[in-house]
Amino acid sequence: xxxxxxxxxxxxxxxxxxxxxxxxxxxxxxxxxxxxxxxxxxxxxxxxxxxxxxxxxxxxxxxxxxxxxxxxxxxxxxxxxxxxxxxxxxxxxxxxxxxxxxxxxxxxxxxxxxxxxxxxxxxxxxxxxxxxxxxxxxxxxxxxxxxxxxxxxxxxxxxxxxxxxxxxxxxxxxxxxxxxxxxxxxxxxxxxxxxxxxxxxxxxxxxxxxxxxxxxxxxxxxxxxxxxxxxxxxxxxxxxxxxxxxxxxxx
Ligand SMILES: *[C@@H]1O[C@H](CO)[C@@H](O)[C@H](O)[C@H]1NC(C)=O
Numbered sequence: 001x002x003x004x005x006x007x008x009x010x011x012x013x014x015x016x017x018x019x020x021x022x023x024x025x026x027x028x029x030x031x032x033x034x035x036x037x038x039x040x041x042x043x044x045x046x047x048x049x050x051x052x053x054x055x056x057x058x059x060x061x062x063x064x065x066x067x068x069x070x071x072x073x074x075x076x077x078x079x080x081x082x083x084x085x086x087x088x089x090x091x092x093x094x095x096x097x098x099x100x101x102x103x104x105x106x107x108x109x110x111x112x113x114x115x116x117x118x119x120x121x122x123x124x125x126x127x128x129x130x131x132x133x134x135x136x137x138x139x140x141x142x143x144x145x146x147x148x149x150x151x152x153x154x155x156x157x158x159x160x161x162x163x164x165x166x167x168x169x170x171x172x173x174x175x176x177x178x179x180x181x182x183x184x185x186x187x188x189x190x191x192x193x194x195x196x197x198x199x200x201x202x203x204x205x206x207x208x209x210x211x212x213x214x215x216x217x218x219x220x221x222x223x224x225x226x227x228x229x230x231x232x233x234x235x236x237x238x239x240x241x242x243x244x245x246x247x248x249x250x251x
Pocket of ligand 1: 156157158159183184185217
């Protein structure tokens, strides 16, 4: 309806314009032209309104789309864990085991890289961290968010699930919660890395501008002198069906 009316009005306006072009001396303030101008004005307002609504719908739609389907989906997951190994792994609970400490994580997969964020823990004295597992470079980087230092070690594939399995685990964690156990790993800082560009794009992006160190597993270092008061930090995280406490010490 609106379309038809508008078309007619615009066509009339066009005809009037043409007439004006042909006879420029003609007074434009005639009754007929005035009526046409009036309806054309109303029509333009209607069109403007429609355009406005349409723009709103498009922008709104784009916002909703971006919100619900972001480019890289971030998954949230939590696991309850027992410090002593008296709880069997993969014990799926429907009831919240409130008496057990819990780790919450955010996980994101990009290309062949898993990026995990561990927020400030509620009870344990461990550090918040961003952990990056680069499956192409076969490297893991821990960014300690309290100290703002980066620590790099070869990726341990027996602890870290591959991206697809990790994704499945987080999808499972959306509907259930795990009661699991805690394992410990002892890592020792060996040397400072001055050129972090050789660690690949993702670790570079994570550790740029931070002091970055190489690490080794403690049991791989032969003849390591144990210092009386080593400076250590702890990060608790999971990238498998158990929670890992990573102990990082300056040798
Ligand atoms: C991977 O981690 C497990 C558990 O901490 C450990 O037993 C194993 O030696 C590690 N493997 C490598 C290659 O570091």
